[in-house]
Amino acid sequence: MKTDQVANQVLAGTTETDQRSPVSDARLVEEVRAGNRDAFRELVLRYEKKLFRVIHRFVRNDALAEDLAQETFIRIYENLDQFDLSRRFGPWLFQIGVNLTLDYLRKKKRRGATSLFSEISPDKTVNPGSADPRERQDISEEVQRVLQDIPEKYRTVLVLRDLEHFTSAEVAAIVNRKEATIRWRLAEARNRFKELWKERMGEAFEPRLEKDGE
């Protein structure tokens, strides 16, 4: 799967940019520490697209995602002295980015926002009696509304694993939990999503395999 490959390349620090200039992330970090700003620029170019996309999954707002991505890179730059060169740079970057985003959303929620994905108005509901609600409403909005109802720790894993196609090991590194915990959370998140999706879609919910079998 192409998205999977890109995700793996980004985390391993071997993107297309990397193929042109095969300098490892650790080497670039050392150069930044030595005062080379161009090395940091290289790191930014290497990870900005993926980081922006991951943050956008949570906030669903271009400007906000850009701000949070920039903030993440500033935090990275400021704390680069604390980075352990024996570890991989990618998971550390995404860990800071995801934590920053989740903190922002928590603060926003505490301030009175109704949901983490506040771009969607929560009063919109699907009429289960209609033949196919997906014809009337965008499926992605429906999915986002269902995701709102899943607790944050499960939703984070679901988004990173199933929407951004990070591997379980990579998600574990980003969320700073054991891989077994991530697998457990992933199973729970998928089951919860399935229950909520089924509940939301009502009779319009037709399992794929039944359709395939017809």
Added chain:
Amino acid sequence: MIMSCHCAKNRKRLALLVDHDSAGKLPEDIRRILANCPTCREHYEHLCAAMDSLQQAGEKEAVFLEKSLWSELAHRLPDSQPRPSRYSLWRQQIVPIFSVTAACLALLLVFVAERPAEKRIYRTAINRSTSSLPLPSISVDYTYAPFRDSADSRSQQAPLSIQSLHQTHEDLFLRETSPGLTQDFPDPLESQVREILRQRRLLEMLE
């Protein structure tokens, strides 16, 4: 829908197997479960359908960064270079040295503590003077009066051991080789004789 305990257990496994990469190659036991258990089959089908919707939404929602963040970021970065802090330098240099020293001390303590107790002898001057000399082989007759008492007292205080016999040997040897020390180790027979002589002298005086 009532699920058996096995169905509840299978839900976790099925949820982890819902993946585009692994859908076609389910493990044999899971295939058997799906073929025989309608509850599990239904759950798996719904799970697949829900995940399909999630994937579709994910692909539809994928956004791309139009322009690089660097142009704005370059102005926002702090001027100071991110150098290792003094504390981290200290930690990198001092901590390993301290750890090695502590480990050596711990090893030394363990080594000293495990030494046999017999070897730790605080020798007196007498011990030092006699320890290098071989002990004479003296057969001790404990029926002999002077030794009977001491043998009795020893047997009352502590069981007769090789060490106590060794001590007796040493005492006898000292008595034989160092005449001046007899005052420190008074012979009970001698004192009895002296007492008899003293009493006899007193009687003579009284007469």
